[in-house]
Amino acid sequence: MPQEKITLSQLEQYLSRAAWILKGPVDASDFKVYIFPLLFFKRLSDVYDEEYQQAFEESDGDIEYASLPEFHRFEIPEGCHWKDVRETTVNVGLVIEKALRGIEQANQELLYGIFGDAQWSNKNKLSDRLLIDLIEHFSQYNLSNSLVEPDMLGNAYEYLIKHFADLTNKKAGEFYTPRSVVHLLGLILDPHEGETIYDPACGTGGMLLECVDHLKENKEDYRTLRLFGQEKNLTSSSIARMNMFLHGIEDFQIARGDTLKNPAFFAADGLKTFDCVIANPPFSLKEWGAENWANDPYGRNIAGVPPKGNGDMAWVQHMIKSMNSTGRMTVVLPHGALFRKGAEGKIRKKLLEDDLLEAVIGLGSNIFYGTQLAACVMVFKQNKETSKKNKVLFIDGSDQVRIGRAQNYLETSHVNQLFDWYATYQDVENYVKVASIDEIIENDFNLNIPLYVEKIIEDNLPSVEEALADLKLAWRESQKAEEKFKTILKEFI
Template sequence: MSRISQQELESYLWGAAVLLRGLIDAGDYKQFIFPLLFFKRISDVWDEEYQTALADSDGDLSYAEFAENHRFQIPEGAHWNDVRQTPKNVGMAIQTALRQLEAANPDLLAGIFGDAPWTNRERLPDETLKNLIEHFSTQTLSVANVPEDELGNAYEFLIKKFADDSGHTAAEFYTNRTVVHLMTQLLAPQTGESIYDPTCGTGGMLISALTEVKRSGGEYRTLKLYGQERNLITSGIARMNLFLHGVEDFQIIRGDTLADPKHIEGDRLRQFDVILANPPYSIKQWDRTAFEQDKWGRNFLGTPPQGRADYAFQQHILASLSNKGRCAILWPHGVLFRNEEQAMRNKMVEQDWVEAVIGLGPNLFYNSPMESCIVVCNRNKPAARKHKVLFIDALNEVTRERAQSFLKPEHQLRILDAFQAFADQPGFAKVVTLAELQSQACNLSIPLYVKRQTSNTSSAANSEQPASLAEAWDNWQTSGRAFWQQMDNLVETLDQLVSETEPDA
């Protein structure tokens, strides 16, 4: 078989999803397509390993089947080809094979295939499932045919396509990958470090950390990757993602990070060198009462209000940092200035956790027009950065094409250069001392510190009137940004109050 090009691979994978159109919601594609893709990969790699062992043993059939020659064990009757030959009740055959694979590989695959309704013949008749299996069977997904990096990239392509088609639910499992790449570069993970995402979705941030270490020439195989994800299907997708990228040392555990953190060492939270996260924002359904008496000590800044668990996640992340740990967290701007979280924010700032606050442009949250920000914290700030916070206003460092917003490489580079320089850049970056922050009640709203530069500053300085209509507009926008951020927060709060007071239907 010849190598499959990246374009052919992406077309092949998306072609499988097209077969489901009209039968199930686009948001449900992932729970069927990803398990079948992984099942096909496991089977084809097993065959490849079998042929290699056969060649090494001069045709010893028994030796070629030894468990030691295979990464995953495939029980008799649970190979892709067995399912392909099933004449009817194909959904049951698929479900049975997947459960047998999980049972035969409990340490690696327990629960990985999720709980998709394979046997619902109204949604997935035999004909559709046979078409899917035949479509996947048109390619051999061996390592020789499709190396791990290439299949991993195609898997990420498919995750994004599903996010594009999933509407408002996309943000629950997908974070804009250009933002993820920027966050990873800001933290610069190193060989041998432990990396954690407490709300890992499909694993994109962990994959990005791996890719960044590879790109910088580090030994990526020594990285230790950890994640927790509440959703069963999404946690399975994350594990498949890491397997398909060739990662071996990882732990993705299903569970609610606030209610039941799974990464524990002894009687305390496990601590990590690098944490990347895009937590669900302003969730209302969480156990605030339990958090008031949190046995893991994650309420050291205080207990957040019931309607906003943001600082519960923030404290979980800070409590999970090692002595040299640093984190980058993607948030809406409200966490920077909301009055109800002021006391917690004050403590976080005064304890010198915060290293940088980076404001990004609108529409980078999936299917949301909100502006986002990255909060970078560091347990081991360099001496020159202690008792200081860098603010970066990168509102305009964004591109929008075909209804998609993203950061171009030059946008990421400008932000990264400013972060590494840690110096004032008029209109873009400002280093603020702890004393200055305290004079503003530790409000971290970026427009308070980074003043936008007009295009004709010198002429404006010599005149009481703006030099042009464009300059007047720019001045108005600058002065109004902080106000409108506060207004967005007020509207969100009022919406919350209305929803809480409305009688149940």
């Protein structure tokens, strides 16, 4: 087993090859169900061995001392170590299941349920031969702390999440938001030391980790952040928890459950509130729980009941209710949330009258996995700066993309441009408009960006005289070319 430090490129290849081993018997959309838990299991085992070795050397070879729980971040019970699985050749899936459940039980407070519900013992899908190949593949590297830093392993994990979104591309947007969009939200939110961050639709935890990266980039102590997330999907919520541990994050809570029907975080007087709220919730969710919203027990019905078949404005109200008295939030929504009438129009009106909305940023189309829709970012604040009160900033970023064949891309230069426009907060012809509440009232609280950011179409058409002169010139040139062609042709006849 190599004992030198592993590069990010090696790690990425190592992880994507694991997916190739599963290809065939396992559908691409299920790769994550198996590969993420195995990677985490391998990391836990290697770190445990490293901790054991350090304690063993410190105690001059005392095995009992080196096995004491206080020397280990996580306990690995007897028979549940990676090497126990590696030594198995029959009923490998059962042994994996036993090891994963054993580790969860030994570390109930932190790891309960973290490995998800994959059916490892289903031999129709996972033969012993396939699992042995997979275990051997994962065994080629030592993933201890000294050889693989948490950040690098975390980045490789993020790579794998994107890789699976690329492979499946079906409904992948539910579980993967492009990094550039996440980065834009982090820049706007601008979290700082000691703050609480909450993502009510956290997927695999990318938005929360972006806030951690934001502090690192600003040379602030990211360990003072307290991270909270809720996610309905079992696999995604498990991956989010593993993702946090693999990034070396200690202070976090990821709850599994339906946020709109059963929110997970409470304080003494109702819903828990946070400094920063960030999310890319499922677009236009249908069965979101409209029947209970009118008398919502958590007091989230602050602006009205959204339509039964569309939960966009339920997410917005939940997030606003989750901001503390100085809180701020960024949320990704489909463009329809800006202009749909009926119940949503009334909700928009109330939120604008309460002066909670600071900015609307339109993103280019086709940058999200699995949907051609153009999305927008809405920025809300409990207390807007005095100079921004009764105003909303509109940014048209529809052309801030690189056009690709199957998909478009929001690149670093585009993110920087959008953030610069947001931070500068002034009109830019064709792109940015600071609109007053009176202008918005005139438009009946419709927030459709083209109502505010008017594109000036330059008329570069020639005059009739110029067009006629060009036509005559072209006609003369064509006649000359025809004569020349006839002359050349005679030589061959």
